[in-house]
Amino acid sequence: MERSTMSKLILVLFIGLVMLGFMIKMFFYDGKNKDDTGFEGENEYSYTEPIEEERTDSETETDKDQQVPVGNTEIDYDAEYGAKFGEDKVQAAEKLAEKVMQAWLENNTDMEMWKEISTAPFLIVVQNEVMAPKDQLTRKVQSLDVSPTKASGDQEIQFMVYATWDVLSVGKKVREQSNMYKISLTLSESGEWFVKELSRV
Numbered sequence: 001m002e003r004s005t006m007s008k009l010i011l012v013l014f015i016g017l018v019m020l021g022f023m024i025k026m027f028f029y030d031g032k033n034k035d036d037t038g039f040e041g042e043n044e045y046s047y048t049e050p051i052e053e054e055r056t057d058s059e060t061e062t063d064k065d066q067q068v069p070v071g072n073t074e075i076d077y078d079a080e081y082g083a084k085f086g087e088d089k090v091q092a093a094e095k096l097a098e099k100v101m102q103a104w105l106e107n108n109t110d111m112e113m114w115k116e117i118s119t120a121p122f123l124i125v126v127q128n129e130v131m132a133p134k135d136q137l138t139r140k141v142q143s144l145d146v147s148p149t150k151a152s153g154d155q156e157i158q159f160m161v162y163a164t165w166d167v168l169s170v171g172k173k174v175r176e177q178s179n180m181y182k183i184s185l186t187l188s189e190s191g192e193w194f195v196k197e198l199s200r201v
Contacts, residue, residue, distance in 0.1 A: 077148035081157055085187070090157070093193050094146050097159045097183050100195050102141045104130060105165050119186065119194045137174065141165045155187045156196065 081090045096117060103113065107130055114126045143164045151158040164178040180201040185193045 075150070077150065081148055085157065089187070089191075089193075090148075093157045093185050094148075094159065096185060096193050096195070097146050097161060098144050100183060100198065101144055101146075101161050101163055101181060104198060105139050105141050105163060107139065117193075117195055119196050122195050122197065125198075136169070138168045139165045139177075140168060142176070149182075151184065153184075153186065156184055157187075157193070158182065158184045160201070 078090070081093075085093075100117065102108075103110075108114075109131055111127075111131075114123060114130070118126060141163060145162040146159050147161075149158050149160050159182070161181045161183055162178065163181060164176065166176055167174045182197075182199050182201050183195065184197040186196045188194055
């Protein structure tokens with residue numbers, strides 16, 4: 001082998017070894033001190049009390065004006081509906097909500113009753129849901145807690161109903177159940193409430 005070829009081969013081999021060494025170093029060495037745990041627990045810190053600036057009377061008064069009121073800031077839908085429809089109408093709507101909820105849960109199949117209190121779209125829902133029970137169990141409502149909430153329409157009133165009932169099989173209690181429902185009533189031109197929607201929350 002010629003001398004020039006031999007020297008070129010040695011040079012290429014040397015460069016290859018150097019590059020291989022750099023690659024191995026980069027692969028296994030991540031640049032961090034292996035003894036460094038990443039915690040700075042050995043550093044000492046000192047705590048100093050924050051300095052309170054003296055405030056003028058005018059600044060104190062401004063702060064009082066900007067304070068958010070403390071307490072219940074939720075909308076009183078009872079009062080809102082009472083002012084809008086009158087107390088008698090609100091009480092009639094609440095009684096209807098209780099009646100509908102009980103009839104719904106107990107699978108009341110009296111279609112004449114449902115026709116008197118339902119809008120046409122809701123009557124279709126009743127025919128599909130109430131008239132065709134999916135099991136042989138019966139239900140007996142124990143309690144209904146009705147509270148007003150925001151309605152979606154101008155001539156509507158909406159309630160949240162927390163219902164508790166017993167599930168019965170051949171007259172014997174199998175278990176107790178409870179759930180939250182939303183019921184929407186709409187005011188007709190004749191001034192009567194009709195059920196528009198009922199859904200489980």
